[in-house]
Amino acid sequence: MAKLTKKQKEAHAKVDHNQAYSLKDASALVKEITNVNFDASIDIAVKLGVDPRKANQMVRGVVTLPHGTGKDVKVLALVTPDKEAEAKEAGADFVGLDEYLQKIKEGWTDVDVIITMPSVMGKLGPLGRILGPRGLMPNPKTGTVTMDVAKAVTEVKAGKIDFKVDKTGIIHAAIGKASFDADKIVDNAHEIIQTLVKMKPTAAKGTYIKSIYLSSTMSPSVGVDPKSV
Structure with missing residues (x-):
């Protein structure tokens, strides 16, 4: 000891x-x-x-x-183009889709929370082995898979x-x-x-x-x- x-x-x-x-x-x-x-x-x-x-x-x-x-939570919003503006306005640190999916495939996980939409979850499935162990896989039960992306980002940023x-x-x-x-x-x-x-x-x-x-x-x-x- x-x-x-x-x-x-x-x-x-x-x-x-x-x-x-x-x-x-x-x-x-x-x-x-x-x-x-x-x-x-x-x-x-x-x-x-x-x-x-x-x-x-x-x-x-x-x-x-x-x-x-008390922590500055870094949020990645994996959303379709029509949701990008509201995610950015709500305070998401990273906003996009395919380019970030590729970065994650290459091992990038420098975020605290990932928020996405139901229609995008299919693309996230193959990344479970990377995101799962790090507690980053979005989940409807925690409000990180939602159509109201702005609300989800705001709530996470607020604590x-x-x-x-x-x-x-x-x-x-x-x-x-x-x-x-x-x-x-x-x-x-x-x-x-x-x-x-x-x-x-x-x-x-x-x-x-x-x-x-x-x-x-x-x-x-x-x-x-x-x-x-």
């Missing part, structure tokens, strides 16, 4: 790993223990009482964070994110930056947690929200009391 630096030791010393903090206190603490020379991302990890191997217990959805993620439970039953999501006020981190965390609560599968039995942790880039995690959310 790698040795902790002096700053990392100081950060760990400030966290009581046997305590579940209120969401407000955890948000303030994760800001306090972030000691890096860049604006670190604040992440949330929510352990759910579901079995992701069963289709009726899969948890996947989207949420619009009230204060955004709309998608999430999916992993094979261990955990939802991971970036919910802000260390430069955010603690209250904004609280608001964003509350929004995603409440969204998850509303999505509880009927097949899930027992405790649904098992644990919640906040952390920032290279910081220790801070436990959150689910009852405080």
Whole structure:
């Protein structure tokens, strides 16, 4: 195991790993223990009482964070010529179709979100092996396959994110930056947690929200009391 630096030791010393903090206190603490020379991302990890191997217990959805993620999200709009102008006006960073499909075939994936139209999905199918592992394949369930391209681009730029439970039953999501006020981190965390609560599968039995942790880039995690959310 790698040795902790002096700053990392100081950060760990400030966290009581046997305590579940209120969401407000955890948000303030994760800001306090972030000691890096860049604006670190604040992440949330929510352990759910579901079995992701069963289709009726899969948890996947989207949420619009009230204060955004703090990240400049790069959006590629793969659209037909008649939709290019509205995609550009909505703020898409890259707009086009065949030329970008070719670039992706050649390995280019320097974007965060791809938004497209139902009529274009057929052309994207062969690129699944490139886009799938990177989480870039558009999906109607997350609103990234739509005829209302402008709305989709605007929402993503404003802080709309998608999430999916992993094979261990955990939802991971970036919910802000260390430069955010603690209250904004609280608001964003509350929004995603409440969204998850509303999505509880009927097949899930027992405790649904098992644990919640906040952390920032290279910081220790801070436990959150689910009852405080």
